[in-house]
Amino acid sequence: MSATIIDGKAIADRIQAEIAEDAARFQAQYGYPPGLGAVLAGDNPASAQYVRMKRRACEKVGFHSVAHVMTASSTQDEVEAAVSALNADPHIHGILVQLPLPPQINEERVLRAVSLDKDVDGFHPINIGMLGMKGREALFTPATPTGCMVLLKEAGVNLEGANAVVIGRSNIVGLPVALMLMKANATVTVCHSRTRDLPAIVRQADVVIAAIGRPEYVKADWLKPGATVIDVGTNRVDDPSDERGYKFVGDVEFEPALGIAGAITKVPGGVGPMTITMLLHNTLKAARRIAAAG
Numbered sequence: 623m624s625a626t627i628i629d630g631k632a633i634a635d636r637i638q639a640e641i642a643e644d645a646a647r648f649q650a651q652y653g654y655p656p657g658l659g660a661v662l663a664g665d666n667p668a669s670a671q672y673v674r675m676k677r678r679a680c681e682k683v684g685f686h687s688v689a690h691v692m693t694a695s696s697t698q699d700e701v702e703a704a705v706s707a708l709n710a711d712p713h714i715h716g717i718l719v720q721l722p723l724p725p726q727i728n729e730e731r732v733l734r735a736v737s738l739d740k741d742v743d744g745f746h747p748i749n750i751g752m753l754g755m756k757g758r759e760a761l762f763t764p765a766t767p768t769g770c771m772v773l774l775k776e777a778g779v780n781l782e783g784a785n786a787v788v789i790g791r792s793n794i795v796g797l798p799v800a801l802m803l804m805k806a807n808a809t810v811t812v813c814h815s816r817t818r819d820l821p822a823i824v825r826q827a828d829v830v831i832a833a834i835g836r837p838e839y840v841k842a843d844w845l846k847p848g849a850t851v852i853d854v855g856t857n858r859v860d861d862p863s864d865e866r867g868y869k870f871v872g873d874v875e876f877e878p879a880l881g882i883a884g885a886i887t888k889v890p891g892g893v894g895p896m897t898i899t900m901l902l903h904n905t906l907k908a909a910r911r912i913a914a915a916g
């Protein structure tokens with residue numbers, strides 16, 4: 623029996639259509655659209671592409687967007703000044719700081735400079751701290767982990783008491799998604815490069831979140847039969863059979879996993895589209911809060 627493929631693109635398209643309708647109602651009520659501002663520093667082609675994709679997504683749903691694009695030699699003051707300008711702009715409701723920043727930039731200082739009311743990426747230390755506290759709720763949660771949680775819900779996964787294994791402990795995905803799984807009452811194990819006997823731990827998991835950035839690292843025979851697999855990895859690998867000379871694969875062996883998992887996301891077309899969608903969702907939420915506050 624083949625696993626159900628969780629189609630992140632189809633889910634994202636449906637949610638984005640709802641966001642576009644809500645954005646039109648917002649503009650009709652207030653006379654201006656929700657706005658997203660991006661700060662990009664450096665010469666990372668992937669980061670530049672991500673910012674372009676997010677701005678195109680804004681255009682698609684009727685959002686206003688601006689971008690402050692700086693070089694890899696940008697100073698701390700210049701990056702923080704860009705954030706401050708967006709904080710002060712009444713038509714910008716959400717601020718995205720594209721990570722990673724150049725090595726001379728203190729990332730935490732930049733993220734802390736983002737207004738809490740506009741922290742639609744959910745990376746402000748206060749938002750992350752609230753996410754980690756029992757009985758508290760973050761104002762915004764990070765886009766990719768939130769997308770993972772929506773995909774699990776769409777797949778009909780009952781997280782209450784489930785064994786969930788998160789592979790990877792980054793501040794962007796692994797750590798926040800583990801905290802969100804705990805809030806959903808799953809029993810969570812976070813694995814990383816120092817974990818002993820990773821396959822044995824993964825084999826106990828009802829839910830696997832793979833977010834390590836290593837192509838097809840998680841083998842199909844590590845999976846518990848019927849497990850739900852959310853593959854966050856997007857890894858470029860050489861492929862002479864593709865006209866581009868390369869293809870993108872996830873952190874999990876996809877084809878072999880189809881015969882073992884109960885449900886699995888594909889790469890591309892799984893978590894990726896959900897990340898942008900959740901960023902748009904957070905921006906609309908921020909716009910409503912700011913507009914209501916007057």
